[in-house]
Amino acid sequence: MFSKEQLDRYSRHIILKGVGAVGQQKLLDAKVLVIGAGGLGSPLLMYLAAAGVGTLGIVDFDRVDLSNLQRQTLHSSARIGMLKTDSAKDGLLAINPDVRLELYPTQLSSENARITIRGYDLVIDGSDNFPTRYLVNDACGLEHKPLLYGAISQFEGQLSLFHAAHNDEQAPCYRCLFPKPPKPGTIPSCSEAGVFGALPGVIGSMMAVEAIKYILELGESLAGVMLHYDALYQEMRRIQMRRNPTCELCGTNPTLTELIDYEFFCS
């Protein structure tokens, strides 16, 4: 049963064909874990909270820095120095006090990753480094959790849905596409190469769209597709993917049966 306030707050979803009261209840019952409350996490968390996703877990050990504010729109000048999880809580509860927040101001590791993701229906990776991306991908594979992935660099971004069911089989995973983390120093990070401020707004918002579609089972997901966006030329490409039979995590003979910590060479 919706409260009077909920009927009002979610009225535009409740009257929308495809969502409706049933869909809105699914959103209120959903538990989503977001890794990273930065550039991608900002729009993502704001739209998920606004939509009434009932439980939002947020993992981020970092604090709000002045250099974040060019793109991380969930945070603000007044909250510089705060833990991003606490700043996110302030921002999200101001949007929608109906949402239950579970905050993890810690570094994900091989020790805590599986247990952290276990209670959630969907895991979303908006982290900012390769070690975390491989760790989250592997943990989701081992725990059989769908993983919504998004990543950006300079003027380009990409997103996909990994591990999820797709045409009666499992969708490919991050390792199917990129089997091994790149060697330290070969791929520049945002702090080294810069990032176009509005770019995470585009990719993070598309991730929010995919997360809500996934919860509501609406339309076609990005399972088996990597969507690539080029802001400089306003071009989108859909790369059709398939599972890699030699994938160490989800291939025919998987060898990766427990989590590995990769060295934090980039952040």
Added chain:
Amino acid sequence: MTVQVLFFASLREAANTRELHLSLDSPVSARALANQLENEHVGLELRGALCAINEHYVHPDTLLSEGDTVAFFPPVSGG
């Protein structure tokens, strides 16, 4: 045969272009094309990049056909 090659993200800087049109002697695999491109562009590293032909992810041993568009996407980690 002629193929179009597209570079993305950091590969554009290394290749100094976003797009190339090449004439190649067939048969040639995606991997052989990548090796040729690396030899022609100092600093271009295509190992570990995702390779797609006509917007389909392919194994590097896949042979190219006339008119194919071959795209290379490096892994990116920013968030």
